[in-house]
Amino acid sequence: MEFKIDTKVTYIVITPVSNHLDANLAAALRQKCDALTENGSNNYIIDLHNCLDADSKSFHLLTEFHEDCYSNNTSLVFTNIQDEVMRALKKDETDAAINITPTMQEAIDIVSMEILERDLFDDE
DSSP states (O other): OEEEEEEEEEEEEEEEOOOOOOOHHHHHHHHHHHHHTTTOOEEEEEEEOOOEOOOHHHHHHHHHHHHHHHHHHEEEEEEOOOHHHHHHHHTTTTGGTEEEEHHHHHHHHHHHHHHHEEEHHHHH
């Protein structure tokens, strides 16, 4: 799978080049984030603007990936989801199980707030 990766100070934006969100892409996203985590990265924004449709088989993998990130004190936000993919996420009720924002700025805001919350709770 091919991804565009944009590394920022506190997060990494991963943009799949594929126009179809399927189980293979979901697994590849997880592998990419796992590799980046081994190199010290902790917060990810997945920009899905290229994905025009989705296979519902990928939703379970995205939910597991999301849960694992949060159990390991890392952030994961999905953004720029196309209408067709959002409809499928809502139909499957996955939209309530993962962090989704309509814009990149909102995704950045969520990651920033979660970093702040972790810092505050770690100090206690």
